[in-house]
Amino acid sequence: MMASSYNAKDEDGHITVTGPGGGAVLRSKKPENTAFKQQRLPAWQPILTAGTVLPAFFIIGLLFIPIGIGLFVTSNNIKEFEIDYTGADTSSPCFNCSQNFSWNSTSPCTCTVPFYLEQPYESNVYVYYGLSNFYQNHRRYVKSRDDSQLNGNLKSLREPSKECEPYAYHNNKPIAPCGAIANSMFNDTLELFYNDPNGTSVKILLGTTGIAWWTDKHVKFGNPGGVDSNLSAVFQGTTKPLNWRRPVYELDSDQSNNGFVNEDFIVWMRTAALPTFRKLYRIIGKSSQMVPTLPRGNYTLEVVYNYPVRSFEGRKRMILSTISWMGGKNPFLGIAYITVGSVCFFLGVVLLVIHHKCGNRNNGAEISN
Amino acid sequence: MGTRVSTLRTLITRYCVGEENWVDSRTIYIGHKEPPPGAEAFIQQRFPDNRIVSSKYTFWNFVPKNMFEQFRRVANFYFLIIFLVQLMIDTPTSPITSGLPLFFVITVTAIKQGYEDWLRHKADNSVNQCPIHVVQHGKVVRKQSRKLRVGDVVLMKEDETFPCDLILLSSSRDDGTCFVTTASLDGESSHKTYYAVEDTRAYNTEKEVDCIHATIECEQPQPDLYKFVGRINIYMDSEPVARPLGSENLLLRGATLKNTEYIYAVAIYTGMETKMALNYQSKTQKRSAVEKSMNAFLVVYLCILICKAFVNTLLKYVWQASPDRDEPWYNNRTDTERQRHIVVRVFTDFLAFMVLFNYIIPVSMYVTVEMQKFLGSYFIMWDDEMFDEELGERAVVNTSDLNEELGQVEYVFTDKTGTLTENNMEFIECCVDGHVYVPHAICNGQVMPGATGMDMIDTSPGPGAREHEELFFRALCLCHTVQVKEEETVDGIKHGIHQGKSTSFYISSSPDEVALVEGMTRLGFTYLRLKDSHMEILNREDEIERFQLLEVLTFDSVRRRMSVIVRDSSGELYLFCKGADSSIFPRVVSGKVDEVRARVEHNAVEGLRTLCVAYRHLSPEQYEEVCHMLNGAKLALQDRDKRLAEAYDVIEKDLILLGATAVEDRLQEKAADTIESLHKAGMKVWVLTGDKMETAAATCYASKLFHRNTQILELTTKRTEEQSLHDVLFDLSRTVLRQHGGMTRDSFSGLSGDCTDYGLIIDGATLSAVMRPTQEDYKEIFLDICRNCSAVLCCRMAPLQKAQIVKLIKASEEHPITLAVGDGANDVSMILEAHVGIGIMGKEGRQAVRNSDYAIPKFKHLKKMLLVHGHYYYIRISELVQYFFYKNVCFIFPQFIYQFFCGFSQQPLYDTAYLTLYNISFTSLPILLYSLIEQHINMDILRKDPSLYRDIAKNSLLRWPIFIYWTLLGVYDALVMFFGAYFLFNNTTFTSNGQMFGNWTFGTLIFTVLVFTVTFKLALDTHYWTWINHFVIWGSLVFFVVFSLLWGGIIWPFLNYQRMYYVFMQMLSSGPAWLSIILLIAASLLPDVLKKVICRTLWPTTTERIQTYAAFGYVPTLLDVSQEASLSVCVKCSFIS
16 A cells, blocks of 8 residues: 555644545445444434423422522521621720730730620520631632641641742741731630629630531641640741741640641631631530520620731621521522522413414414415 | 767757756666766756655654644644743642643644554555565666665566656567556556557566666656656667657556556656655645634634733732732732832733633633544544445545535535536437437447447438448547457457457546447447557458557647547558537538538537547648657657647648537436535535536536526627627626515525526636636626526636636635535646535546545535535534633633632632633533534434525524624623622521631532533533433533542642642532522523523524424424425515515
8 A cells, every 4th residue: 555545644733534445445435334323323302492491490480489488588587696896986995906906015905895686596606707808818818828737747847838938937937837828817806795684794605616627627737746746846946927926836725626726727727708708716505495595685795806907998797696507697599599480480481471372373384384 | 970979969859859948857867877978968866765754753753843733733832822821920820720731632632643643654664665676787686665766677567556656668568558557546447558668668678678778857756647748868879869758658656557467667756756745745724614713703712811811900900009908917928029020010910810811712622623523524434325335435534624614505616527427428329421320229338249230310321421421430439549458368359349248348538438439339330459559440341440540639628629640551641530519610621510510519409418520631741740740749848738739739620520429428316406405505506517508508407407497698608709798797787686686695596486597607718708807897797697696507617717716706705605526637626726625436537536625426425415414513513612612701701700809819719620620521521522413403304405504504603693692691601600609608608517618619619500500501402312412411510520529538649739628528518509509500591591492482493493393293294394495585585576
C-alpha cells in the first residue's frame, strides 16, 4: 500500500477522517447492519406538549403549595430576638466602649444592654453573634489560613504557609494560628442575665460545645502533638496572633476545647458566605420540661467589648433564636415554595385553556385534512 | 570535427524545438553516465532520494513541533495565555483549573496525532524498504526503494507498483508498450497503454539497457498527473538524437504494471518530488456556516468577558475608595503588595477577573465539537443505505468539518453525465447521410455473440451511399482510443471475439467510445486490436482489414473532437474525425449536412448524446506537412499544449460529413425522485454540463428538474444573436419579476398552483458574456433572474466556468450555502469551489472523489445525505453550540454576581475541583452523546417529507434571537440559583442543630443546583432517549454526587487547603438545602418548559407538528403534511401577489 493513502493531516490540526476506502480494499466495504451504526437504536421519544406537561404542572403546584405553607408556618413559629450592641449611637450603652477602643488597652471595657423578651422560649435557645459589613468572604481573607497548621502539623506550625502573609510571622516567630482569619477572631464576651421579677439577677448557663461541625472539631482541626499533649509546650517558639489577648493554648481551661480545637475558634474559621452574617456563639440547653428555657421577662446582656467594628461601619448583634427541623427563622423558603407552586398551578390552568382551545383546533384541522 | 557537428546539430535541434527558458527543467543522466564530453555544459543537479515522508514528525521533534502546531490555534493559544497569567500573577483560581483541561485537550490531540503519525511512519517504512531491482553495470541488483536515485534504471515486473516516476525505456512487448493501471491513483481500473521511447525500445535485457547513453531533460516536477513534457537526448555513436517525451512515456509512482512481463525504465522524479507526493498536499480549509456562527458567538462572549472584567475592576476601585474597605484592620495587605504601583495593581486585578470569568469560553467546547464531528461522520460511512451493492462502495467522508453544512444547502450544482445519468452508454442508432441504422440487439459492457445482424429503418441506399456507409462504420471502428483487454492471452483475441467467448472487453476512459465500438460490432464491423501500429477490423465478410495508425489527435474538452490519421492497406491516407456537432459542422465542406443536422437535433431533443463523424482524404504531401507540424509541436517543451491545439486546428478542416451517432445515457436510478425531493426541501438545483442544450434540457425534463408547466427562459447564444445581451437580460428579468415581484426571496417558488415556475437555460458563451468583469450590473440582473428560477440549466460549460458559476452564487448578497456534486475530473473545480463538494464514485475516474469533501456511490444517496444526515448534524451541532454557551453562562454568571457581595475581591464561588471538572466531566458527556445520537424526528419521516429541511434553512437554529434566548435563559437560571441560595443563606441558619454554613457551602449549593439544572435542561431537549442517553445523563449526575462525596470525604494530603472537607455532606444533612435544591431546579427549568409548550401549541413548526403526530401514535399520511405545507406556501404567495 502507498504511504500517502493515510491522508496527510491538515496543517492546523483539524480532523480529517481517513476513509475506509483508503486502501483496505480486501476488507468488505459493506457497513455492518447494527442498530447503533444505522442509528436505529430503540428509543423513547417523549415530547413536551401541553397535554404531557399539564399534569406535571398541576402535580408540582399541588405539592409545592402545601410544602410552602408548612415551611412558612414552621418559620413563623420560630422565635427570634435580635439586639444590636455596636454602640454607634450616643444613647447606646456601649457607646463609650466603642469610642474609646484601643487594641493596647489592658483593662477590658464592659457594657450592659438590657432587653425584654415578650414570649418565653420553650426549647433550646441558640445564641448567635452577628456582624455586618464584615467581609469574611474577601479573597485575601479567605485564603489567609494554613489548614495544615490547623490540622496539627508540626512543620506547618513552625513554618506557616505564605498564604498567611502578612500574618505569618511576628518578630521572626511563627504565628499560631497564622493568617488574617485567625488574627481577627471575634473576641467579645457575651453573658446573659435573667432579671427575676423579684429583683435577683440570674446568670444564664451558656453551653460552649456543639457549636462547631463535629467533623471540623475532630478531624479537620487538631492540636499539634496529639490530644493529650501539653499545649503550652507544643506551642513553644510560636507567638500569638497580633490582635489576640491570649495565646491559642489558653483559649479554654478545658483541654478538649483548647488550642486549635476550641469551638469558638473553629466557628470563626469557617468563613461566612456574605458580608452580613451570624455565627453560633452559645447554646442554652433546656434544663427541665416544666420551665421554659428563657421565660418572659427582663434580661441583661453583659458585653466585654473587645472587638472593633466601627472603623469599617460594621455592626454587632446578639441573636437569640429557637431552632426547628428547618433551622432558624427564614420565611424565604416557604414563600418561594408557595410562589413557585402557585405559578405552576396557574400556568397549568392557562395551558389547560390553551390546550383545549388551540390543541383541539389544531388536531382537528389536521385530521380533517 | 564530428563532435562539433553534433554540437551544432544539438543546438539547432534545440533551437527548433524552441526552449527559451531552462530554469524550470532538470537533466537526468540515464544510468548516471556522463554525456559525451563537450556535448553540453550540463550542470548536475542534486535530487532527493526516494524516501517518502508522509509523516509529519520524527521521534525527536514530535513534542515541540506538535505543541507549536496546536498552540497556533487561537483557542488553544487563548487558554495558554490564561494559564500563563495564572502562573505569573496571584489569581483567584489555581493554575490547575485552566492548566488541567488544557493539558487534557493538548494531550488527547497529541496522542491522536501521534498515533496517526505512527501509522504513517509504519506505512512509509514499508514503502521505503520494499526491494527494487536496479540495473547497475549490466547486472540487476536489489536495492531498497528509499535508496533509489534519479537516473537509476530499474527493472519492474508484472503486478509491481512503481516506486517513483519513471520514463519507460523498453518493455517485454515487441511494440514497446506496457499496460498500467492507475487504480490507486485515480481509481480508473482500466488498463492504460504507455509507450517506450522509440529509440530505446529495442534494448530489453539488462546488458543492453546498461549501454544506453542518454540524458533526459524535463520540467521540474509539478502536481498535474496528466501533464508532462520532456525530451530525451540519445547519444548513439556520439550522434545525439532528440525525442519528445510526454505523459504517455511517464509511469507514475503508485501505478501498477499489468499485462506486461517486465519493463526497463529510468527514474526521473523521486521521493517527495513524485507527482503523487505532490498531489497529497492539503486542500484549502473549508469552514462551515455553523463554525462561523460559533466564532461570532465566541466574539460576543469574549466581549462580555472583557466587559465583566472591566466593570468589576472599575467597581472594585470605586468601592475601595475608602481605606476602611480597601484594608480594614482585619485584612491587611502584605508590604510587597502595598508597594506595588497602582497601575500594576489595576492591571493585575483586571487580569485576575479575566481569569476568574474565563470559563465562559470553555476549552472543552472545541474538543467536544471536534469529537462530535469526527465521531459523527462515522454514521455517514456506516450507513447501510448509502452502500451500493453494484459498485461495492460506501459513502466516504474526506473531511468531517462540514457535516452540519449538509443541512444548510440552498443551491445544488450538479453535473449531468455520470451524476444525474448513469454514464452507462448504449448505442441507439446511427445515421449515415440521413439513413438511420438501428442495431437490434441491445447490450452493453461486453461484446455479445452473434450480434452481427442489423435493422435498417431506411432501406435501399444507393451504391454511392453504400460506400459512404462502409466508410462511416470504418471511421467509427478506427477513430477512438479504445483498448481491448485480454482476459487470457491464449490463441489470440481475434478468436475470442470472433467465436463469441466473452474473453475480451473494450476499455476506454470515455464510455461513449466503448458504446460506439460495441455498436459497430452489432452493425457488423468489429474492432479487434491494435497491433504494431496497425488497427485490425473484422468486417462483415469476416475478413480482417488492417489500417496503419499514423497519428492520434487526442480528444480535449476545448476542441470537443478527436481525430486519427490512418493508412489503409492500399496505401491511401485518411483523417477520421469524430466530435460534437458544434465542433464538426463548421469544419465540414461537403456531405448531407442538413439531413444529418436534422437527425442530430431530433436525437438531442430525445435526450441522446450525439456525435458527428467526418473524414478527409490526405495526399502524401499533405500528410508530410501534417507530420511536420505535429512533431514540431510535440517536441516543444514550452507551450506544448497551445502549439498542439494550433496544429490540430489546422489539420482538422475541410472535412466531409459522413453521419452522426446517437448514444443514450440512462438516468441514474431515482435521480428524478432525488431532484424532486431537493426541490421540495427548498433547494435550488442547477445542472451544469458540458453537453449541448437540447440533450441537457431533455435530461432535465426526464429528471423532473423542469416540469411540463415550467416556463423556460432561454439565455443562449441563439437569442443573443437576435437581440443584444442587454435587452435579453432586461426582458427576462421583467418577465420574472412581474410574477415574483412581491415574494420574499427565501420563499420557495411553488411547485404547483398559481405560482409560475421558471426554469432558466443559459449556455457557456452567454455566461462568459454576462460574467465579463466590466459589466457588474449584468451580473446583478442575472442573479436576480436566477433567484426566481427554481431550476437552472447551464450547458456547454467548461470546467472552469462551472466553478465560476458556483463562485458567483456564493458571492451573491445572501451568501447561500452551495453544494456541488459531480463525478468527473471536469467537476473538480466546482467541487473545490462550493461550500460542500460531493464526489460520485462514477466511471470517469476518482478525481472528483479525491477532491471532494464527501463521496457517495450514487446520486440518489444525496437525498439521504442531505435530508437525513445533514438535518441531523445541523440540529445536533446547533444544540451543542448553544447549550455549551448556555451552560457556561449559568456557570460563570453567579460568580460574577458574587463579586458584588465579596468586595470585588475575585473570590471564586466554587471550589477549584468544581471549576475544573464542570466542563470536563460533570456536564460534558451528556451533550456529546446528545450531539451524536439525537434524532428529533424519525429518519424515515425526514426522508419522506423533504419540506422539513426548510425548518432549518438559513442557519435558523443559530440566529441571533435564538442565541440571545439561550443566553438570557442562562442569565435567568444564574439569577435564580444565586439569589435562591442568597436568600436561603441570608443571615440565618438552616440546620437543625443551629450550626452555620460558610462560603464554600454557599458555592456548593449553587453548584449542585447548577449541575442538575443544566443536565435536566438537556434532558428536556432530548427527543431520542436510547439507553446511552439514559446512561450518560443519569450517570453524570451520579458521578457528580459520588465525586462530591469523595472529594469532601477525605482530608486530601496533597492539597494545601481542606476547604471542601465535609461541606457537601453537611449540606445534604440539612432538610432545607434539599428543599431549596429541588425548588431552584424547578424554578430554573420552568420558563424553558413553558416556552416550549406554548410555542408548540400555538405556533408549531412543521417539525413540531410531525413530532406531535409521531408521539400520539398517529402516523400522518405524509403526503398530506407536505401538501399542506406547499399549500400554505402557495396561499401565502398568492396572498402577497
